[in-house]
Amino acid sequence: MDLDLSLPDDVLAGVLGRLTPRYLAVSRCVCKAWRHVVDTNRLLHADLLPLSLGGIFFNYQDLWFTQFLSRPTTGAVVSGRLDYTVPGNSDGMPLIYVKDYCNGLLLLRHCVVNPATQQWAFLPPRPPLAQPLPNTDIEHIFREEYLVFDPTISPNYELFIVPQIPFNLNESEESEWPPSTLILSVLSSKTGSWEERAFNRDGVTVRTLPGMIGSVRFRRHQCGYWREALYICCSDYFVMRISLSDNKYQVIRLIAEDGGPKEQQDFYLGQSDKGIYCASFFQKSHLQVWFLNNQTEWVLKHDRDISPVLPNLDKYNIKRGGPWILQEFNYWEDDVQHSDDEDYSIEEVNDEAIVDVTFMWDSDNDNVLEPGRKSNVGYMDFLGFHPFKEVVFLMSDRLDRVLAYNWSTSKLQDLGKVFPKFYTDLGRRELYHNSIVIASWGNSQKN
Amino acid sequence: MAAPESGDGNNGAARMVTLISSDNTRFEVEAAAASLSQTLQLTILDGGGGGGDGIPLPNVDSATLSKVLEYCIKHAPAAANGGAPNATAVDRAELERFDNEFVNIDQSVLYSLIMAAHNLEIEGLQSLVAKKVADMIKGKSPMEIRRTLGFPDPTPEEQAEMNAHMLEYGWAYE
Numbered sequence: 151m152d153l154d155l156s157l158p159d160d161v162l163a164g165v166l167g168r169l170t171p172r173y174l175a176v177s178r179c180v181c182k183a184w185r186h187v188v189d190t191n192r193l194l195h196a197d198l199l200p201l202s203l204g205g206i207f208f209n210y211q212d213l214w215f216t217q218f219l220s221r222p223t224t225g226a227v228v229s230g231r232l233d234y235t236v237p238g239n240s241d242g243m244p245l246i247y248v249k250d251y252c253n254g255l256l257l258l259r260h261c262v263v264n265p266a267t268q269q270w271a272f273l274p275p276r277p278p279l280a281q282p283l284p285n286t287d288i289e290h291i292f293r294e295e296y297l298v299f300d301p302t303i304s305p306n307y308e309l310f311i312v313p314q315i316p317f318n319l320n321e322s323e324e325s326e327w328p329p330s331t332l333i334l335s336v337l338s339s340k341t342g343s344w345e346e347r348a349f350n351r352d353g354v355t356v357r358t359l360p361g362m363i364g365s366v367r368f369r370r371h372q373c374g375y376w377r378e379a380l381y382i383c384c385s386d387y388f389v390m391r392i393s394l395s396d397n398k399y400q401v402i403r404l405i406a407e408d409g410g411p412k413e414q415q416d417f418y419l420g421q422s423d424k425g426i427y428c429a430s431f432f433q434k435s436h437l438q439v440w441f442l443n444n445q446t447e448w449v450l451k452h453d454r455d456i457s458p459v460l461p462n463l464d465k466y467n468i469k470r471g472g473p474w475i476l477q478e479f480n481y482w483e484d485d486v487q488h489s490d491d492e493d494y495s496i497e498e499v500n501d502e503a504i505v506d507v508t509f510m511w512d513s514d515n516d517n518v519l520e521p522g523r524k525s526n527v528g529y530m531d532f533l534g535f536h537p538f539k540e541v542v543f544l545m546s547d548r549l550d551r552v553l554a555y556n557w558s559t560s561k562l563q564d565l566g567k568v569f570p571k572f573y574t575d576l577g578r579r580e581l582y583h584n585s586i587v588i589a590s591w592g593n594s595q596k597n
Numbered sequence: 598m599a600a601p602e603s604g605d606g607n608n609g610a611a612r613m614v615t616l617i618s619s620d621n622t623r624f625e626v627e628a629a630a631a632s633l634s635q636t637l638q639l640t641i642l643d644g645g646g647g648g649g650d651g652i653p654l655p656n657v658d659s660a661t662l663s664k665v666l667e668y669c670i671k672h673a674p675a676a677a678n679g680g681a682p683n684a685t686a687v688d689r690a691e692l693e694r695f696d697n698e699f700v701n702i703d704q705s706v707l708y709s710l711i712m713a714a715h716n717l718e719i720e721g722l723q724s725l726v727a728k729k730v731a732d733m734i735k736g737k738s739p740m741e742i743r744r745t746l747g748f749p750d751p752t753p754e755e756q757a758e759m760n761a762h763m764l765e766y767g768w769a770y771e
Binding site: 157158160161164165166167168169173176177178179180181182185 | 711712715723724727728730731734735736737738739742743748751755758759762763
């Protein structure tokens, strides 16, 4: 049947409108008539997809309020202010703390929220671990929570609880972990309740528990979501790939296993341009970026000391604000900081900010830093991956600024300051690395 | 047939109407079944279609109309209950089984059904056939979709255009 020639547009729209975005995107390529129907009826909710980098949510040591460093264009649209999720004037001090992020949604301790639409939902109480680790005291097990939201698949989100490998064990007896059938507690927003879901091991790699306890410094909560699979860095030796389409999991070795980890090497797993990446710093400022090819093989994409491109700190005013704007939220002194939510202005909070709302951050051109002297370089800190570009976000411990480094062009740009004034006024300047979130939203800006 | 009494619906004998296909075949069905069509409903409410008059349907041939009426007769009792809120699970399962069987048909018949359901505005049938076609599209590449639905092979220009558009939403392709 010649569906392209004979079906009226509204009938064809009725057919194609039943497809999920993934299949709609495919249908768009079938022929001109179909593409016309998909586009004119706005069937493909491309606006739901995060296409525009919004900013970076930061958590700090001993501060339970997440702050938001936003792109100037984002600030006008999306606020990092999240206290509307805390009901009423409760006597307790609210802790507003972003733990995870996936495709536009933020995971807080008590809720899931979309800051672009300010829609949010409470989370039901967490269940006990579905499957405790062998030979470990329950109280010594850390649990990590991972949010999964993919508007190309479903309007519902899910939350996974995964036990962390502890730093030490009661006994040295070997036991297999993860087990051949891994059982995780999963919250589905569709049902609003927790369920236990089983994932069968795919592949032959078997790990044992004492052997998996890492030997090098390792940060928790390194993860990425890519094409219906959640990638979790479980220790400095392995990554777990949890496939949501067929309920299987796979153990993938982390890059350093064969060559042996270099001294003081840190690993950062995340999602970027073409999939899952791993970055690593060693010898202060030598950056390596690896790409996970075909879910199994790490390919080295970048390998160089970036200190020659770092700015000259002597000439650099590290206290100034902008071009990205640090939206500062001290909810406990709320009245002083923000008198009117609707009329929230950035100048009110950050008097140093040079605000130019028309400024568009062009990750290729603007604000490229002039190289300085190598001797000024401190240790480089990795903050995260740009979700759509070959860019990583960095910070130097000598320079409390967020820097964007494009690993394909080796250009470095200055984005903005890291610490809110009320925090540095307390004499503090320490990031809490477990949950730095690079967030993006589906508004009309593209970058 | 006796002329319909006013306030019909609660009478012993169900009111019947006659539909005439494009090839002049006459179908006599209960008014309740034919009224699943939004297009026919107004005519029937006005008292039309009864007796020797009949309602002509110049866009629907007899093979298609007989298939359409098979659907309407099966679904009329549930529709009369206002979407069947008090239908039993057994009834619903039976309707679902019927629907699945119903669209398990040749593509040319499916195409005629889509057009008939559209022209007659039979909501349930429209979504049933739309879902069937959507299921045929799901999980296929643009080229496989074209072949499944019997499109002619693309010209080199069309092929190049398809390839270019496939780059636009890279996430859709594993």
